[in-house]
Amino acid sequence: MSGDHSDPPTEPLLAVEDLRTHIHADHGTVRAVDGVSFAVDRGEAVCLVGESGSGKSVTCESLTGIVPRPPAEIVDGSVTFDGIDLRADDTDQSSIRGARIGHVFQNPQHALDPVYSVGDQLVEAITIHRAFEEATARERAIDLLGRVGIPRAAQRVDDYPHEFSGGMAQRVAVAIALAAEPDLLIADEPTTAVDVTVQARLIDLLRGLLDDGMALLLITHDLRVVAALADRVLVMFGGTIVERGPVEAVFDRPAHPYTQALFDSYDGTTRLAERPSRDELPADGCRFRAECPHAVQSCAGGEQPGFHAVSDGASSDDHAASCVYYGDGYDAEQIRSAGRAVQQSATGDDDD
Amino acid sequence: MAAPSDRHRFERVDWSAVDATGRTVTPERTILAVGLLVVAALWLYDRYVAHVYLVADWAVTPVDWAVMAGLVVLTAYGVVPAVGNREATLRVASAIRDRPVLVAALCFLGGLFVVGTVLPLVLGRPDLNFGYAYQPPLGFAADAGWSPNCAGEIRQGAGIQRYCEGSLQAPLGTNGRGQLVGSLLVSGARVATYVVVFALAFVVPLATAVGVTAGFRGGRLDDVLRTYVDVQLCIPAIFLYFVGYMYVGASLALLLATFGLLSWGPVARLVRSEVLQRREDGYVVVARSLGASDWYVARRHVLPNVTNTLVPAVVHLVALLIVAEAGVAFLGFSDVELYSWGSTIAEGLSPDRGTAHQVWWVSTVPAVALAATVVSLKLVGDGLRDVLDPRGEH
Amino acid sequence: MTERPDTGDEPLLAVEELERHYPITEGWLRREVGRVRAVDGVSFEIREGEAFGLVGESGSGKTTLAHTLLGLEERTDGTVRFDGDPISELSDAERRSFRRRVQLVVQDPNEAFNPRIRVGEAVAEPLALNGMDDGDRRRAIVEDLLERVGLDAADTDRYPHEFSDGEKQRLAIARALVVDPDLVVADEPTSALDARVKSDILALLEAVRREFDVSLLFVSHDIDVVRRFCDRVAVMYLGEIVERGPTDEVLDSPAHPYTEVLLGSEPSLDPSDRSLVRPLTDTIPDPADPPSGCRFHTRCPAVIGPDALSAATWERLASFRFTVQTGELPAAIDLADPPDRATIRSVFDLPGAIDDEAIAEGVDDAVAALADGDLDRAAERLAAVLPSVCEQQVPETVTVAGRPVQCHRHDPSIDAEPRSE
Structure with missing residues (x-):
C-alpha cells in the first residue's frame, strides 16, 4: 500500500485523469476510451450516461483493470483511488478491487456462479480479503443479504443463483460487491435487465447505500435512472466525456448537442436522421460532429474540444460542455436556445 | 418497381393470384423419386427375372443396391440444391478456394470416391498370383527369399543375401498371395466409399430427423426418442454385429446396418439441443x-445455423464408421472378398516371429490410405464449418 | 360482450375471453398437476388503423398473448376474430390469408434474422412462404421497401451481421410490411435499443402506420414508448387485463392501483422529484398459483380493509398480513431463531392501539405465533381477522370514465372509494 501522505479532506475518493483504453481488433484499433477525466467524491453518486459503444463500460472496467487485456490495452492516464495510484506497477490491484471498490454488472446471472450457493459465494467474497471464521463469515453473509433486502435471508443463503428472480439475483450481486465494505461501488447498468417495479426497489437499495456513506459510480443509458440517483452526471459519446455537471443543471439545461439529442429522444421529437455507424465515428476532435446540426470547421481534428462553462462567468468545474460553441468567439446562445427547444418540445412530427 | 407517385401502396400484389398452396413437385423430389424408381426396377428385375450385370461381370450385391439408393438420395438433396442455389454455392466455392488445405483434403476425398466407385468395376477383383508373392514397391527392395519369383531386378547382397527390387509390374508391391497392393487399395477404397455414402445418405438424415422431431414436437414423443437414444448408446454395436455374424456370416451390409444404425445417437442429441435453442x-x-x-424451419433456419457443431460431428461419425469397419476387418470378421483396408493391414502383419517388418508395405500402404482418409475427413469437417458461416469471411 | 355489428366499423381484431394455460406435468405419464395461467380470460379489440399497447411486467403474459393471437401458441379457450371471422374456423386458404395479413416484429434485432441468409432473401421470406415464386418480383418489392424504411436497395446482398441494431430493426419492420399486412404485432420492438435509435424506430413505425395504413399491437413494458405511440392501451397483470382505455386517460389518470404502481415505479425525468411508488409487497405471485379474488391484492397499496380500521392503520396491517402470507419476511425476523414480540412489532411498524378488539387480538396472536416461529399460524390468524373483499371476490369489470377496469374500489356495490392520488 502506498498511501504515504495523509489525505487532505478535499481530495476526491477516485480521480481519473486522461484515461485512454484502446481495443485491438482484427480490423484495426478502436479508441474505446479516449482521454476521460473525472472524479468521484466520498459518498457521492456519479452517473456515466451514454449509449452502447460510447465507452462507458470500458471506462469503468479500466479503473480496476478488469477490462480483458488483450484485446484491450490501457495506453495512458492515471487512476488515483484514495491517494493510491491504481495504475502504478507496484500497486496490487486485487487488494483494491473487491475490497475497496465493488463491482455490479448488468446481468446478475452471469456474475453469479451457478454451481455454488449464494452463501458460499458471499462467504468467499468476505474471506477473500479478510480472515474470518467460517461461522462468522456465514453470519455476515446473512446480514449482507438482509441488508440488500432479501427476505428470509437466513433460509435463502443456501439457495442457488437460479432460484432467485432477476431483481433478487441483482440484490445478491450487490451483496457480494458489498462483502468487503467497499468505499466505492461501480454499478454497470444494474437495472437494465429488470422490470420497472424491480428497478424502483433497486434504486431504493442504492439510495440506502448512498445514505450509509458509500460512493457510487453508476453506468447507465437511462436518463430516468440518472435523474433518480445521480448527484453529478458525466455524458459520454464516442469514448470521450462531452458534458459534465450537477444533475439538476444538466437536466435543466442540457448543453452539448449530443446531450440535447439524447433528451430529444425521450421527449418524443421524431427525427429520421442518417446516423453514421459506430465504425465511422470520427476518431478525433468532437466525435459527435458528424451528427451535430451545429458542426463547424473547428470541430474537426486534434483532441476533443476543451471544457467550457455552460453558463457565462461560471467555473468550468461546475456544469461544462466539451463544445466549441461555449468557448470564445462563438455564440453559445445558438446551442442554448436549441436546448430550450428540447425542453419545451411537444410531440411534433416532421413529415417526410 | 412501383412508380414513385404511388406512395400509398408500393406494389399491388394480387394475393388471390399468388396464394397458391406450397409446391409438391420440387426438383429434389423429382430426382429422388425417379432415381429410387430406377434402382428399385433394376433390383426387382435382378431378383425375379435375370441377374443384372450393370458393368462387365460385376455381380451386384444387396450392399451395392443400398449404396446406389444412397447415391440417389445424396444427389437429390446434395447436388440438386447446390445447383439450384448457385449464388450460395459459388460463395462457398470461392471461400473454399482460399483454403489450400481444405482444397487438398476435398481433392483427396473426391479422388477416393471416384476410385472407390469406378475403378473396382473396371479392375475387378485383385488377381491371385502366388508365384509373385511379397514383391516390394517400386524403389524399394526386399529379401528375395519371400517369393519364388521376382518381377524386378535381383540384386546380390553380402554373402548369400539376395534382394528383389520393386518393379513397375507391382508399383506398390504385392501381398502374400501375389495380389497387387494397388489393386487391394482400390478394393478397400470401395469399402470406405460405401461406408461414407451409407452414413451420409441414411445415418445422418435419420439422426437429423430424430433430433428435429424431438426438438420441435417435444412432449411425450421427445421423451420416447430421448430414452431410445440413451438405450441405443448403451448397446455396443460390435456385440450386435457378432450376434448377426453368427447367423449370416461376414457381411458389409450387416456391418453398416449395426454400426451405422447404432451410432447416430450423439448427432441426434446434438441436433435436438440446437433445435431447442434456436426455436x-x-x-x-x-x-x-x-x-x-x-420441416421448412428446420431445413432453412435451424440446420444451416447448426453447421458449426453439426458438420464436425457428422464428419466425426463418418470417420468413426470407417475406422470401425477397418477394425472389424482387421480382426478378421469381415467379408475377405471385399479386401477392406483393415484386412489387408492384418494380412501384412501376419508373417510371424518379428519378420512382418520385412514386408512392411503390405500393412503400411493401406494404413496410410486409412489415416489419410480420416485426416482428410477431419480437415474437410473443420474447413466446411468455417466456409459455411458467412460471418467467417470477416 | 363484443357484438358483431354489420356496419363497417367492426374491429379488425376482436379477442374474447382468450385463455392460454400451460399444464404442469409430472413423471413419465405426464400427469397434469397444475397449470400456469399465462393468459387467463382476456378481451380487447383493435380497430382498423389503430395502435394498441399492451403493458405489464415480465411474466404478465403479454408476449404469450401476442403469440396466441398469431397462432404460435394454442388457445386453451376463448375466441379471436379477425375481420369478423373466428380464426379457429378459418379454411386453409383463409388461414393463409390471415397469416399474411398479420405480421410479427420480434424484440431482439440480433436474433431476428437468420445469420446465414442474406437480408434481401430474409425480408422476402414472407413473400416466398405466401407462394410468390417469382424471384425477380420478390427482389423488386424488397428493394423498394428497404428504401422506404431508410436503408439502401443494395443492402439486400448483405448479411445480418453487417448491420447495426437499429438497421436490423428497420429490416425486421420491412420484413413485416413486405406482404402488405393489416395488423403488425410488435413485441417489445424497441426495448433492446439505445434511446436515440429507439426514437428513430418509433418515428419509422409512425410513418409506416400512416403510409401503409396498418394497425399495430404494441407489446411493451416501456411506458414512454406506449405513451408516445399508442392510441389505446391495456394493462396486464398475471394473465389478466386489469384496465384498458385510451392511452392518455389510462396513463394520466390510472384507475387500477396496479397501473398506478407501474407508472409510479418509473423514475421521473425531473431530478428534483425522486419519489417512487411502492407496492405493498415485492413478491410477484406464481402464475401457476395466482392469488384468489383480485390477483393484485397481495401487492396492492389500495387493498380494501375492514371498515373498522382507519386507512393508516389498515395500510400497516395489510403490509404485515400479506408479507406474512407470502412468507417473505424481512431479514430481521429469522424463524429459526425468532425475535421477541416487541421487535416484531417494531419491524412491521404495527400500530400500538387498534380500535377493533377482535382485530387487535388477532394481530397479537399472529405476533405471538411469529415469536414462536410459526409462520403458518400467524398467516391463518391474520387472514381470519383481517379479511379483504379483494381476496374473496373476483372483481367485476366496471366502467370507469368510459373504460373497463377490474377493481373493487370502482365497483359501486362495494363500500370503498377509489383512492384519490
Whole structure:
C-alpha cells in the first residue's frame, strides 16, 4: 500500500485523469476510451450516461483493470483511488478491487456462479480479503443479504443463483460487491435487465447505500435512472466525456448537442436522421460532429474540444460542455436556445 | 418497381393470384423419386427375372443396391440444391478456394470416391498370383527369399543375401498371395466409399430427423426418442454385429446396418439441443407465424445455423464408421472378398516371429490410405464449418 | 360482450375471453398437476388503423398473448376474430390469408434474422412462404421497401451481421410490411435499443402506420414508448387485463392501483422529484398459483380493509398480513431463531392501539405465533381477522370514465372509494 501522505479532506475518493483504453481488433484499433477525466467524491453518486459503444463500460472496467487485456490495452492516464495510484506497477490491484471498490454488472446471472450457493459465494467474497471464521463469515453473509433486502435471508443463503428472480439475483450481486465494505461501488447498468417495479426497489437499495456513506459510480443509458440517483452526471459519446455537471443543471439545461439529442429522444421529437455507424465515428476532435446540426470547421481534428462553462462567468468545474460553441468567439446562445427547444418540445412530427 | 407517385401502396400484389398452396413437385423430389424408381426396377428385375450385370461381370450385391439408393438420395438433396442455389454455392466455392488445405483434403476425398466407385468395376477383383508373392514397391527392395519369383531386378547382397527390387509390374508391391497392393487399395477404397455414402445418405438424415422431431414436437414423443437414444448408446454395436455374424456370416451390409444404425445417437442429441435453442429465436418465431412447417424451419433456419457443431460431428461419425469397419476387418470378421483396408493391414502383419517388418508395405500402404482418409475427413469437417458461416469471411 | 355489428366499423381484431394455460406435468405419464395461467380470460379489440399497447411486467403474459393471437401458441379457450371471422374456423386458404395479413416484429434485432441468409432473401421470406415464386418480383418489392424504411436497395446482398441494431430493426419492420399486412404485432420492438435509435424506430413505425395504413399491437413494458405511440392501451397483470382505455386517460389518470404502481415505479425525468411508488409487497405471485379474488391484492397499496380500521392503520396491517402470507419476511425476523414480540412489532411498524378488539387480538396472536416461529399460524390468524373483499371476490369489470377496469374500489356495490392520488 502506498498511501504515504495523509489525505487532505478535499481530495476526491477516485480521480481519473486522461484515461485512454484502446481495443485491438482484427480490423484495426478502436479508441474505446479516449482521454476521460473525472472524479468521484466520498459518498457521492456519479452517473456515466451514454449509449452502447460510447465507452462507458470500458471506462469503468479500466479503473480496476478488469477490462480483458488483450484485446484491450490501457495506453495512458492515471487512476488515483484514495491517494493510491491504481495504475502504478507496484500497486496490487486485487487488494483494491473487491475490497475497496465493488463491482455490479448488468446481468446478475452471469456474475453469479451457478454451481455454488449464494452463501458460499458471499462467504468467499468476505474471506477473500479478510480472515474470518467460517461461522462468522456465514453470519455476515446473512446480514449482507438482509441488508440488500432479501427476505428470509437466513433460509435463502443456501439457495442457488437460479432460484432467485432477476431483481433478487441483482440484490445478491450487490451483496457480494458489498462483502468487503467497499468505499466505492461501480454499478454497470444494474437495472437494465429488470422490470420497472424491480428497478424502483433497486434504486431504493442504492439510495440506502448512498445514505450509509458509500460512493457510487453508476453506468447507465437511462436518463430516468440518472435523474433518480445521480448527484453529478458525466455524458459520454464516442469514448470521450462531452458534458459534465450537477444533475439538476444538466437536466435543466442540457448543453452539448449530443446531450440535447439524447433528451430529444425521450421527449418524443421524431427525427429520421442518417446516423453514421459506430465504425465511422470520427476518431478525433468532437466525435459527435458528424451528427451535430451545429458542426463547424473547428470541430474537426486534434483532441476533443476543451471544457467550457455552460453558463457565462461560471467555473468550468461546475456544469461544462466539451463544445466549441461555449468557448470564445462563438455564440453559445445558438446551442442554448436549441436546448430550450428540447425542453419545451411537444410531440411534433416532421413529415417526410 | 412501383412508380414513385404511388406512395400509398408500393406494389399491388394480387394475393388471390399468388396464394397458391406450397409446391409438391420440387426438383429434389423429382430426382429422388425417379432415381429410387430406377434402382428399385433394376433390383426387382435382378431378383425375379435375370441377374443384372450393370458393368462387365460385376455381380451386384444387396450392399451395392443400398449404396446406389444412397447415391440417389445424396444427389437429390446434395447436388440438386447446390445447383439450384448457385449464388450460395459459388460463395462457398470461392471461400473454399482460399483454403489450400481444405482444397487438398476435398481433392483427396473426391479422388477416393471416384476410385472407390469406378475403378473396382473396371479392375475387378485383385488377381491371385502366388508365384509373385511379397514383391516390394517400386524403389524399394526386399529379401528375395519371400517369393519364388521376382518381377524386378535381383540384386546380390553380402554373402548369400539376395534382394528383389520393386518393379513397375507391382508399383506398390504385392501381398502374400501375389495380389497387387494397388489393386487391394482400390478394393478397400470401395469399402470406405460405401461406408461414407451409407452414413451420409441414411445415418445422418435419420439422426437429423430424430433430433428435429424431438426438438420441435417435444412432449411425450421427445421423451420416447430421448430414452431410445440413451438405450441405443448403451448397446455396443460390435456385440450386435457378432450376434448377426453368427447367423449370416461376414457381411458389409450387416456391418453398416449395426454400426451405422447404432451410432447416430450423439448427432441426434446434438441436433435436438440446437433445435431447442434456436426455436425461440426471432427468425424461427417469425417463420412459424407465417405458417412455415416444422420441416421448412428446420431445413432453412435451424440446420444451416447448426453447421458449426453439426458438420464436425457428422464428419466425426463418418470417420468413426470407417475406422470401425477397418477394425472389424482387421480382426478378421469381415467379408475377405471385399479386401477392406483393415484386412489387408492384418494380412501384412501376419508373417510371424518379428519378420512382418520385412514386408512392411503390405500393412503400411493401406494404413496410410486409412489415416489419410480420416485426416482428410477431419480437415474437410473443420474447413466446411468455417466456409459455411458467412460471418467467417470477416 | 363484443357484438358483431354489420356496419363497417367492426374491429379488425376482436379477442374474447382468450385463455392460454400451460399444464404442469409430472413423471413419465405426464400427469397434469397444475397449470400456469399465462393468459387467463382476456378481451380487447383493435380497430382498423389503430395502435394498441399492451403493458405489464415480465411474466404478465403479454408476449404469450401476442403469440396466441398469431397462432404460435394454442388457445386453451376463448375466441379471436379477425375481420369478423373466428380464426379457429378459418379454411386453409383463409388461414393463409390471415397469416399474411398479420405480421410479427420480434424484440431482439440480433436474433431476428437468420445469420446465414442474406437480408434481401430474409425480408422476402414472407413473400416466398405466401407462394410468390417469382424471384425477380420478390427482389423488386424488397428493394423498394428497404428504401422506404431508410436503408439502401443494395443492402439486400448483405448479411445480418453487417448491420447495426437499429438497421436490423428497420429490416425486421420491412420484413413485416413486405406482404402488405393489416395488423403488425410488435413485441417489445424497441426495448433492446439505445434511446436515440429507439426514437428513430418509433418515428419509422409512425410513418409506416400512416403510409401503409396498418394497425399495430404494441407489446411493451416501456411506458414512454406506449405513451408516445399508442392510441389505446391495456394493462396486464398475471394473465389478466386489469384496465384498458385510451392511452392518455389510462396513463394520466390510472384507475387500477396496479397501473398506478407501474407508472409510479418509473423514475421521473425531473431530478428534483425522486419519489417512487411502492407496492405493498415485492413478491410477484406464481402464475401457476395466482392469488384468489383480485390477483393484485397481495401487492396492492389500495387493498380494501375492514371498515373498522382507519386507512393508516389498515395500510400497516395489510403490509404485515400479506408479507406474512407470502412468507417473505424481512431479514430481521429469522424463524429459526425468532425475535421477541416487541421487535416484531417494531419491524412491521404495527400500530400500538387498534380500535377493533377482535382485530387487535388477532394481530397479537399472529405476533405471538411469529415469536414462536410459526409462520403458518400467524398467516391463518391474520387472514381470519383481517379479511379483504379483494381476496374473496373476483372483481367485476366496471366502467370507469368510459373504460373497463377490474377493481373493487370502482365497483359501486362495494363500500370503498377509489383512492384519490
